Amino acid sequence: MKKEIIIVVVILFIIIILNVVTQKYTNTHMSELKTKLTEVKTEISNQDKEKATQKIEEAFKYWNNIKETFVIYLEHAELEKVEMYMEEAKTNIETEEWNVAISSIDTSAYMLNQIKERYEFSLKNIF
Secondary structure (H helix, E strand, C coil), X not given: CHHHHHHHHHHHXXXXXXXXXXXXXXXXXXXXXXXXXXXXXXXXXXXXXXXXXHHHHHHHHHHHHHHHHHHHHCXXXXXHHHHHHHHHHHHXXXXXXXXXXXXXXXXXXXXXXXXXXXXXXXXXXHC
16 A cells, blocks of 8 residues: 555655646747747848848747647647747738738737636646
C-alpha cells in the first residue's frame, strides 16, 4: 500500500511540474507572438504595405518556430485557426485591404488569448 501511494504522489508531482513548464512556455511565446501581431497592426494602421509585409513575415517566421512545440501539447485545430487568420491578414495586406487585415490580426490575437486561457492551470479549468 505504501509503495502505491509513493508512485501516485510521484506521478502527480511530475504532472504538475510538466504543466507548469508548458504553461510558462505557452505564456511566454504567445505573448511574444501577440507583440509581433501588434507591430503588424501598427504598420497596417499606417497603411505601409512594405513594412506591414515585413512584420507579418517576421510573425510567421516566429510562429513556425514555436508551432513545432505547441503541436505536441495543444489542439491542432486551434493552432490551425490562428495560422489561418494570420494567412488571411497576409493576403489582405498584399491586396491593401487594411480594415479586413486589422480584423484578421485582431482575431488571431483573440485566438491566441483563448488558447492561453484554456490551458491555464486554474481551478476554473480543473472543474
